[in-house]
Amino acid sequence: MKRKGLWLLLVAFLSVAVLAACGSEGNEEDTNSDSSGENAAEQESSQEEGNGEEAASDETYVIGATQIVEHPSLDAAYEGFQAAIKDAGLNVEYKFENAQDDQNNAITIANNFVADGVDLIFANSTPSAQSVLQATSDIPILFTSVTNAVDAGLVESNEQPGGNITGVIDLHPEAITNTIEFIENNFEGSTVGVIYDAGEANSVAQIEAVKEAIDGTSLSLAEATVGNSSEVQQAATSLVGEADVIYIVTDNTVVSALETVVGVAEEQDIPLIVGEPDSVARGGFAAYGFLYYDIGYRTGEMAVEILTGEKTPADFPVENPPNLDFYLNKSAAEAQGVEWDAAWEEEAELVEPAE
Structure with missing residues (x-):
């Protein structure tokens, strides 16, 4: 009898525990269902916003x-x-x-x-x-x-x-005219030697502008053309005895081999005028230009x-360079036999030679 009573008591206890557990589980599921729906929506919204920001920035x-x-x-x-x-x-x-x-x-x-x-x-x-x-x-x-x-x-x-x-x-609209005016004022009656790649459209256009600017001045023009950078030194040498001043426009072929022209200019005491300040730093004596x-x-x-x-x-309309400045390399001028005029320094920016 005692064992049977204990067994019945244990069964009753377990039944109550199971029912309580089921009720608790059901209540918890309902609660999570309500809040999880809101949380999921919030999380999804937050994730979408985050993804949008990430997509924009990344x-x-x-x-x-x-x-x-x-x-x-x-x-x-x-x-x-x-x-x-x-x-x-x-x-x-x-x-x-x-x-x-x-x-x-x-x-x-x-x-x-x-x-x-x-x-x-x-x-x-x-x-x-x-x-x-x-x-x-x-x-x-x-x-x-x-x-x-x-x-x-x-x-x-x-x-x-x-x-x-x-x-x-x-090309600033006044760059070439200012350059020719500078040469005319300081090297009157000179023959200006130019070296350019005849196959480069931008160079041909600049040489035409040089010819127009020289027309009516005391200056004359001597031309030497190249097809690639390996011909630049020979072209520069061909101007010796003919050109009193060498003017290198912004021709990519010639500028890529500028040091060979600088070498000829220094050996022969020929002033070398260039088209931009980077070439002034590399050994050109003067330039009207701008920073690339x-x-x-x-x-x-x-x-x-x-x-x-x-x-x-x-x-967008095609734009011109925003400014035009005058650059001088005093060391290059000395190396090329140019008599320095202190008045130049009033309007020029002095450029240190590139190392």
Whole structure:
């Protein structure tokens, strides 16, 4: 009897415990069902907002950057371009290609960028821009280090470029006229020797502007043309005995081998006038120019607005360099037999020779 009673008591206790547990579990499930629905909605909403912010901040753009050759001016333009985009906070992956002063390479680079489906192409030089424009009419193109975008066939007009391309040119409207005026005032009656790549459209345009500026002055012109950088030294040597002053415009082929011209100028005591301050630092005596970093930076600002969808290339007129300054290298002047005029220092920025 005692064992049977104990057994019945144990069964009764277990039954009550099971019922209590079931009731508690049911109540907990109901409670979680109500709150979890709200929490899930809140979590989902919060996650969507977080994902939206993350998508906006983490979006990465791909830019193809093509450059006809590497030299300090073009390199500075590319640095400025990248700096503007970095300052805007955009995440960008760059595909940089140097054509090694070969137009065929420039064409191949352009076609590769199109095949890769990059978001924007930065064309740093006239040949690079021409190659890219031939390769695509869909991908946005921004150029700089281009002298005359209209004559190069890049845009219909500077004011209304149309199409998928625009940028910042590398010739200030007064640069060549100021340079010729400086030569006329200080080297009156001189023959000005120029060296340029006849196959580079921007160089041909500048030489035509030089001829116009010289017309009516006491100066005359002597020309030497090259097809690649290996011919530059020979071209410079050919001007010895004919040119009293050498003037190198912003020709990529010649500027990439500028040191060979500097060597001839110093050996023969011929003043060397150049087209931009980077070349002054490399041994040119004087230049009316601007910083290529600045025109690259402005082009980068354009890129930001295009990549973010605020504007298209057609919305930007082709721009000129923002300023024009006079640069002198006193050490180069001495090495080239130039009699220094202290009055020059009143308007010029003195440039230290590059190390």
